Amino acid sequence: MSANLQRGYNALKEVLDAPIASYFSSCVHCGLCAEACMFYTESGNPKYTPIHKLEPLRRVWFQEATLAGKLMRLVGLAKPVTDELLAEWSPLVYDSCSLCGRCSMVCPVGNDIAYMVRKLREGMAASGNAPEGLVGASKRTVAIGSPMGVKWPAVQAQIRHVQKDTGLTVPVDQAGVEYLVLMSSMEIMNYPEYLAALTRIFHKAGASWTLASDAFEATNSGIQIGASDIAREIVMRIVNAAERLQVGTVVSPECGHAFTAIRWEGPNLAGRTFGFKVKHILEVLDELRRSGRLRTKGNKSIPMTYHDPCQIARRGGVVDQPRTLLQMVASDVKEMDEHGAMNWCCGGGGGVSANERAEPLKLKAFARKKAQIEQTGVKTLVTACANCRITLEEGLEHYGMNITVLGLTELIAESLDDETTSADGGAA
Amino acid sequence: MNATAMDLLIWARGTGFSLALAIALFGLTLRVFEILSLGRKHDFAPAREDSPGSGLRTVFSRSLPLPGMAQKSPITYFGGYVFHVGLLLVIVFFVPHIEAIRAVIGLSWPGLPTAVIDMVSVATLLALVAVLFDRRRNKVKRMLSGFGDYFAWGITFLPMVTGYLAFHHLVLDYTLMLAIHILSVELLLIALPFTKLTHVVTLFLARWYNGDWFGRRGIAS
Numbered sequence: 001m002s003a004n005l006q007r008g009y010n011a012l013k014e015v016l017d018a019p020i021a022s023y024f025s026s027c028v029h030c031g032l033c034a035e036a037c038m039f040y041t042e043s044g045n046p047k048y049t050p051i052h053k054l055e056p057l058r059r060v061w062f063q064e065a066t067l068a069g070k071l072m073r074l075v076g077l078a079k080p081v082t083d084e085l086l087a088e089w090s091p092l093v094y095d096s097c098s099l100c101g102r103c104s105m106v107c108p109v110g111n112d113i114a115y116m117v118r119k120l121r122e123g124m125a126a127s128g129n130a131p132e133g134l135v136g137a138s139k140r141t142v143a144i145g146s147p148m149g150v151k152w153p154a155v156q157a158q159i160r161h162v163q164k165d166t167g168l169t170v171p172v173d174q175a176g177v178e179y180l181v182l183m184s185s186m187e188i189m190n191y192p193e194y195l196a197a198l199t200r201i202f203h204k205a206g207a208s209w210t211l212a213s214d215a216f217e218a219t220n221s222g223i224q225i226g227a228s229d230i231a232r233e234i235v236m237r238i239v240n241a242a243e244r245l246q247v248g249t250v251v252s253p254e255c256g257h258a259f260t261a262i263r264w265e266g267p268n269l270a271g272r273t274f275g276f277k278v279k280h281i282l283e284v285l286d287e288l289r290r291s292g293r294l295r296t297k298g299n300k301s302i303p304m305t306y307h308d309p310c311q312i313a314r315r316g317g318v319v320d321q322p323r324t325l326l327q328m329v330a331s332d333v334k335e336m337d338e339h340g341a342m343n344w345c346c347g348g349g350g351g352v353s354a355n356e357r358a359e360p361l362k363l364k365a366f367a368r369k370k371a372q373i374e375q376t377g378v379k380t381l382v383t384a385c386a387n388c389r390i391t392l393e394e395g396l397e398h399y400g401m402n403i404t405v406l407g408l409t410e411l412i413a414e415s416l417d418d419e420t421t422s423a424d425g426g427a428a
Numbered sequence: 429m430n431a432t433a434m435d436l437l438i439w440a441r442g443t444g445f446s447l448a449l450a451i452a453l454f455g456l457t458l459r460v461f462e463i464l465s466l467g468r469k470h471d472f473a474p475a476r477e478d479s480p481g482s483g484l485r486t487v488f489s490r491s492l493p494l495p496g497m498a499q500k501s502p503i504t505y506f507g508g509y510v511f512h513v514g515l516l517l518v519i520v521f522f523v524p525h526i527e528a529i530r531a532v533i534g535l536s537w538p539g540l541p542t543a544v545i546d547m548v549s550v551a552t553l554l555a556l557v558a559v560l561f562d563r564r565r566n567k568v569k570r571m572l573s574g575f576g577d578y579f580a581w582g583i584t585f586l587p588m589v590t591g592y593l594a595f596h597h598l599v600l601d602y603t604l605m606l607a608i609h610i611l612s613v614e615l616l617l618i619a620l621p622f623t624k625l626t627h628v629v630t631l632f633l634a635r636w637y638n639g640d641w642f643g644r645r646g647i648a649s
Contacts, residue, residue, distance in 0.1 A: 019637035021463040025630040029577050030508070031568035035500040046571040066462055068622055104642075105649055106497055108508075109627055110490050110635030112642075264645065267472035317476055317646020341647050342494065 005083050008127025012060040012081075015119040023116060024061050026109035027051055033103035033113055038344055038368040039096040039361065050103035050113045053092040056081055057120040083127075090129040093120055095358035099224075099257075099350035100310035105342060114315070121226025130225045133355040137221040138230050145237075146217040147354065148185035155188055155216050162196045168203050170195070173245065174210035179284065180247040180276075181209055182218035182238065182262070184255040186386035194254060194386070197413030201285070204416050205293035209251075215241035218253050219387075220261035224351030231261070232269040238262060242276050249277040251284050254407055256311030256385045257349060263316065280312055281409055282384055286321035289328065296415040299331040303378040306333065306408075307369070307392065308343035309385035322384055322408055329415040330382075336372040344368045348391025366395035373403060384408040437607035440614065448614035449532075455621025456629050463633060471644065481648035486639020487632055489648070501566075507559040514552030518545055518588070549592050556585050580623045586612040 001009070033050040034040040040048040062069035063078040072078040101114035124130055137147035144151060159170045171177070179202070187194040202209045215238045222231030242250050252259040263278040279287075288294035306326055312318045319340045326333055338344060347365035352358045369392070373381060381403050383389055389405055396403050498505040519525055523539035530536040540548075560581055563569045590609035593599050600608070619625060627634075642649035 016466055018463050018466045018468045018633070019641070021466050022630050022633035022637055025459060025463060026627040026634040028624050028627055029569060029572040030501075030504050031566060031572055032497065032501055032504060034568040035497065040568070046568045049568050049572065052572060065466060067458060104638060106494055107638075108490055108493075109631040110486060110638040112638045115641065264473045267474075268469065271472065273472050273474060314647060315645065317479070319647075338496065341649075 002083055004127045005081070005086070008086055008123040008129070009060065009081055011126035012057055012120070012123035013064050015057075015122050016061055016065055019112065020057070020116055020119065021061060021065055023109075023111040023113075024054075024058050027111060028109060030108060032106055032108060033111075036102040036106040038347060038365040042365045042367045043361065047092065048096045050097070050117075051107075051111065053089070053097055054113065054116050054120055056085055056089050056123065057116060059085075060123070086124060086127050086129045090124060090131065091357065093117060093124050093129075094131050094134065094351060094355055095361055097350060098310065098345050098347060098352045099315075100345035101315050102310070102342070102345065105314065118223075118226065121224075122228060123226075125226040130227075131355045131357050133357065134221060134225040134351045137351075137354045138225050138227060141217070141219075141221050141234055142230055146185045146188075147219055147221045148189055150185045150188050150217070152213050152216070155183070155211070155213075158188060158192050158195060159211070161192060162199055166196055166199050166203075168199050170199055171208075171210040173213055174208070175245045176247075177208040177210045177245070178248050179207060179209035180215075180238075180242050180245060180250045181211055181253075182251060182258065183211075183216055183253045184219045184258055184386045185217060186219075186255070186390055187253055188216075190390060191386055191407060191410075193410045194407060197407070197410040198281070200413045200416060201288070201294065201409070204295075205288045207288070207293065210245060210247070212238075212241035212245060218258035218262060219255055220258065220265075221351065221354065223261050223265055224257060224354070228269060231265065235262060235266045235269045239266070239270055239274060242274070247276055249279055249284070250274075252278060252280045254281055254384045254386055254389075254409055256309035256316065256388065257351075259316050259318075260311045280316065280318050280384075282312065282318050282321045282325065285325055285409065285412060289325065294412070295417040296328050296412060297417040298329070298415055300329055300411075300415070301331050302380055303332040303334055303376075304330050304380040304382050304406075305336055305373065305376045305378045306339070307336075307346065307381055307383040307388060308339055308341075309383060309388045310343065310345045310349055312384060313343055314341045322382075325408060325412060326382060329411055334376045334378055336376055338372070344372055346388045346391040346395065348387055348394075353387055353391050362391070363395060363398050366391070366398070369395060370399050370401065373401070378403075380404045380406065382406045382408050382411060433601060433604035433607055437603055437610070440607050440610040444611065444614050448617040452617040452620050455618075456626070459621050459626050460629060460633070463630065468637075473644070475644035476646035479643045479646045479648075481639055481643030481646070483636035483638075483640035483643060485643070486649050487635045489639075490635045503558055503562040503566075507555045507562065510555035511552050511559065514548050514555065515584075515588070517548050518552065518591070521545065546595070549588065549595075553585075553588055553592065556581070556588065560585075576623055580619070580625050583612070583616045583619050583623075584625070587616055 037050050059081050063073040097117045099114045104112040104114045140149045141147045220234045259280045347362045392405050521540040522545045526539050594605040594609045
């Protein structure tokens with residue numbers, strides 16, 4: 001067994017737990033998970049059947065955690081885990097899975113397949129079978145601080161722009177505030193309107209907030225690639241900053257995987273609960289709305305639809321808030337046929353969009369989202385994830401569709417009621 | 429011939445059945461132990477307090493297809509329902525089976541009329557044939573399937589078909605057919621813990637873990 005393979009095998013042994021064992025024990029090969037996966041439905045290739053993507057992990061489970069498997073391995077009858085197997089499976093595990101978890105909703109025996117793909121990636125990364133694009137992103141995050149290589153001066157430049165445009169101050173490294181705001185590289189580089197929108201919303205709401213110069217990046221390529229040590233290091237930057245600044249709530253940006261990374265995986269990577277709350281920006285906005293601190297006026301009458309980012313809705317439980325918020329500012333919202341917890345993924349999550357090798361397959365899988373958008377007949381698509389947004393824009397461009405994509409936070413900021421200020425906040 | 433068939437039947441009903449039952453119970457206990465002994469790490473992420481989902485909810489809700497799914501794979505769903513419900517009815521509500529169960533655990537309940545059981549049996553057999561046909565025809569299922577899948581199908585089909593033939597006194601002498609029927613049930617019991625048929629027990633664990641995971645995050649899965 002090569003050293004790489006040994007590392008990968010050990011990592012896979014390490015991730016085995018009771019849920020995984022119950023899942024593999026229960027699979028009846030009914031194939032229904034394939035029908036839930038756009039990488040299968042749009043390509044028609046059975047190798048993209050979700051449960052099939054787990055074969056290396058299944059083999060490790062069988063020969064390490066079942067009596068029958070142990071006996072079969074003893075007499076050389078168990079199917080081996082080899083370097084070739086892991087190399088062959090790398091595109092299935094990384095390119096054809098966005099960890100969207102739709103398959104986990106339909107499996108009749110209840111298998112959480114996305115949970116297992118996430119675990120399998122630990123073994124793939126440890127054995128050197130992660131795709132180059134993700135390896136690069138992880139290295140940049142550790143060395144520079146962000147997967148796209150964005151450094152603090154780039155954020156500072158954006159802060160200057162925002163301050164000039166809004167006439168407001170963007171607080172940095174302020175202790176004792178209500179909210180510590182995180183961003184994703186994608187927002188810093190491609191969607192500067194996000195920071196401007198937040199600055200205006202928090203000002204109107206009279207909320208105290210800050211950015212942290214040593215923890216501004218919320219995305220976590222350690223999780224996408226499946227390297228818990230790297231993931232832990234990235235999470236701890238945020239935890240340390242939040243605890244140093246003694247903030248009440250850390251606000252995950254409009255990025256689904258960032259939310260999963262800090263809200264759900266973060267405490268487990270740190271091995272403890274945090275001394276602060278973690279909320280997605282949509283949860284924060286909805287709370288501000290409910291307490292009367294967020295008020296909008298006017299109603300856009302152009303028809304719109306909302307794309308649920310998987311990690312925010314299905315894997316994160318934020319389903320109603322975006323709808324309530326969108327209703328505040330838009331009068332003609334059409335839902336896609338399958339939405340909320342059963343939305344179809346844009347195809348770019350889980351590291352797929354950072355993985356150049358996956359590009360053609362990602363665009364093919366986008367045909368599902370394309371069909372969903374076309375069915376609504378609208379020309380304006382609202383979402384709340386910078387990574388979904390770039391994937392949607394690329395997909396729409398690829399298919400020559402003339403659709404505008406908007407971020408929900410900036411849409412809210414555009415409709416802020418300028419006549420009221422934070423001073424008279426409180427009354428709904 | 430008849431004496432041999434009777435001996436076989438007596439062995440199958442007595443020693444054979446006890447043995448098979450013991451192996452099934454031991455094996456299933458082992459499988460559940462194998463799963464639970466792996467444990468699950470404590471989740472430090474605070475769960476949502478107002479979640480509509482839970483492990484228990486998913487244990488039940490996964491028995492129903494989500495909207496739109498049944499149309500995508502009708503044979504899997506409808507064939508699956510018919511043969512699962514059919515097997516359950518025939519095993520639990522056929523009067524001679526109730527008698528056999530009473531002999532083991534001392535409990536009994538009213539059975540279904542023979543004509544109903546007969547109809548259900550035919551439907552179950554047809555559904556089993558349909559899902560096997562679909563396993564060969566559907567490219568996803570064909571790719572996923574190996575020896576274990578066809579073996580599991582075979583040992584599920586065998587008790588159904590032999591029971592049907594025995595009841596109708598078809599093909600073989602009744603005594604011999606009944607002996608074969610009981611032996612095929614014993615084969616099923618013995619294989620239960622060591623094939624994918626283990627799902628009859630482990631799916632409750634799987635659904636619970638799934639529902640619990642989603643439930644903590646605020647989603648009813």
